[in-house]
Amino acid sequence: MSESKNLLPLFLTVAARVDKRSFDDVTRESVITDLGIDSLSMMQIVGEMETELKIQIPDEDLVEIITVGDLCSKVEHRLV
Template sequence: MKNRSELIALFERKATEVAEREIKGVDESTVMSALGIDSLGMLELVGTMEKELGIHIPDDQLVGLTTIKDLIELIEERAAA
């Protein structure tokens, strides 16, 4: 499993692909909605991260995620399952 800084870098790469514009400088406290990616885009972003990391996150577990930290903690939890 990747460490947190690697997960943030992966998030930035995938967010840049989904948003079709460069997204950089995020950290664990970054609020995902502030990145200008809508809910469908966020599902696509998480789906590409799941594929790369070899994990599955049920869509219902994505509800209520606010920050990058929330997403990273969920990824770590799913990777440990």
Template sequence: MNRSELIKTFQRMASEIAEKDFSHVTEDAKIAALGIDSLGMLELVGQMERELGVQIPDEQLVGIQTVRQLLDLVEKRAVAAR
């Protein structure tokens, strides 16, 4: 999955979880500013894990503030899973 597909996946999943339109969200957006709290973040990560076939340990989520940081982590875990 390339980066543009990954951002679209994030936008879709975040929209489903928060019940808002996130189609305009860029990688520089702060996740908390989008209205996604810690519970929403766990839901989002869980959905990404299932759909993308990656595992992201909870301790690696500490300090993740932007969409870019989350997508970097997802890509890193996807490479490790191959």
């Protein structure tokens, strides 16, 4: 991975806000559903990340996302 911004901390902050609970021991390899995040919460997390970063993440970017890292990479890509 390049020196681009690491979005894991932002993901964790936003996920905690959306699901109203804290997340521990999460890495980029963590599988999103294993964290108990359902698809509705996941989309709200995306929405809040968009607001925080003032970017748009098109729907096409959000397919085949399995791990936290998959999501972070897609968002990081939009920041470039």
